[in-house]
Amino acid sequence: MKKLRANLLPWLVAVCFAQAAGATDIGDEKRGADLFRKYCASCHQIGAGAVNRIGPHLNGIFDRKAGSIEGFRYSKDMLRQGADGLVWNFENLDVYLENPRSLISRTRMNFRGLKDPQDRADVIAYLRQFSANPADIPEAAPTALPSEHVVPPEILAIKGDPEYGEYLASECLTCHQRSGADEGIPSITGWPVEDFVVAMHAYKEKKRPHPVMQMMAGRLSNEEIAALAAYFETLGE
Amino acid sequence: MTLNRRKFLGTAAATTAAALSAPMVRAMGKPRVVVIGGGAGGATVARYLAKDSKGALDVTLVEPTRKYYTCFFSNLYIGGFRDFESIGHTYGKLASEYGINVVHDWAVGIDRDKKIVSLAGGYALPYDRLVLSPGIDFVEGSVPGWDISNQDEMPHAYKAGSQTQLLKAQVENMREGGTFCLVAPPNPFRCPPGPYERVSMVAHVLKAKNPTAKIIILDPKPKFSKMALFQEGWAEHYPGMIEWIGPDFGGANVEVRPDSMEVVVDGEVTKVDVCNVIPAQKAGRIAEIAGITNDKGWAPVVPATMQSRMDENIHVLGDSSHQGDMPKSGFSANSQAKVCAMAIRGALLGSKVFPAKYSNTCWSLIDTDDGIKVGASYEATPEKIAKVDGFISKTGEPAELRKATYEESLGWYEGITKDMFG
């Protein structure tokens, strides 16, 4: 049942986009305004006179480098993604709003995510109104829009083989320290399996920009990622 | 067979004299692995063998020096970004925490039929599997006018330690407005970006201390690693200081005169003040003594296991091996060591063997906070270790990304040295 839903969604969304096309290609900004009030406004301001609150103000978010508002105290991980070259656009906002930790593992944004692609599209359409030159709006046919980013449950459910994980991990330990020390390269020991898997898939699918990790994750199968997640979780104990 | 006590360290030396014979006694029951060379490949393979076999293998590491100075980051030491002691590492933990017999001596002979390694101190080590990771030696006569006896006047600094200190002192004491010359090696050689990172670090020192000085690079190769990135960086940070002379302008036709501190390029004589000669390279001599090198002086290996193509009881790692697409780097040697350790455990202990995966990343520093990198992943095909995928820094990257890249290299250094020495 779940699987069917996962497969159908992109198609359903495509239809929605096709209908909404015209005034805006990505979503309904009026509905987005309501959703923003409901889910985001407790932490973020947007529009004339917006200032940083719990979260940074979101004016001009399109084409803005992640973590770049002066004077706001971002998480270390957000700053690192910004330095790596993460610039907000439709697609990565969509990924971030769906599950903030997929892009920024220890993000300070304490928000579970918007699971409904239409909700996200509407919120993003609303945010876009406050960006001067949102050049990153996809111009291709709306059917080309990505919609489902979350790692499917059947992949999250794979039980990793820790023995295989231990061998595979030897390759990672050239850079990531077994002790969990973080000296220029983040610690990856003792993570919850799901966060680990989600982060690895974000590299594999090139949603996080870092080229070394894109390459490392790019050649790992789903089973291998699960095996690594299982092994590194035990290292933190 | 004589036992030279002073040359025994580690588990043996740490306990009593009676324990000295322990390795031999213990060896009776357990399969024996001898590793020659305690560098990037050798230290890693010894540590992984000992750690993952949980005492089921008898592992001996033969390495003449008590302190290993990494070539990686030795250029940063020249540039003043690291102090000398920060690149030195000892073998204490490999002995005390992993139970490896660390023997400080030279291997001087290998009897492949009897499967025995003989050491300069007279001791002999029998093995079931032998791993060679002896790094490089220089090809004699490859730079006319230079041989190893000239290394005090014209240092190579391509094996780290006192040579690196000497070169740094020469650069710092160079006369005002003097000329630093680097003679670059032909392919293949250890650390393809190494000579060019070195030039960057020398330029960094000269810019501050001796800004009218000049640097010339004499290069037999028409292209070098990360060339566009280095050249962009040199133009930005050290404008007018560095001249690269490729083969079209005589870079391949070079002779040096250590007595008079001259270099001769295409017949034209130039006086220089410091001359860093990096000769052509081949596998460490012990590989040749073992009789497992090819006509180019490197040791061909089976890609999936790093076994010598000429003797299945010997594995060759790192710079000495002739394997295919991987560059000769510390990262590569470390990566190969893990595959090799798995293959040896599989062969001697019957443990599970998984498909070989290799990777490499080489960072270089151009100037303060301006780091670049190149890397790739590899797989074993029957013919060679073949590149699968790769990446390289781009020209024109923002300063913030370059800084992050440099910081990453610091993290890597901590990671790999812990992975080698525990």
Ligand SMILES: Cc1cc2nc3c(=O)[nH]c(=O)nc-3n(C[C@H](O)[C@H](O)[C@H](O)COP(=O)(O)OP(=O)(O)OC[C@H]3O[C@@H](n4cnc5c(N)ncnc54)[C@H](O)[C@@H]3O)c2cc1C
């Ligand atoms: C200037 C410079 C910069 C570099 N920078 C980097 C970098 O940033 N990143 C990177 O990945 N790589 C770098 N490298 C390359 C790296 O240092 C080598 O590729 C790596 O050390 C190779 O490992 P190895 O195990 O093959 O040999 P080595 O690390 O050289 O180890 C060989 C060891 O064997 C011992 N030995 C030799 N003969 C015998 C014998 N007969 N008996 C017993 N012991 C013996 C030697 O004493 C030595 O300790 C750099 C190299 C240089 C020169």
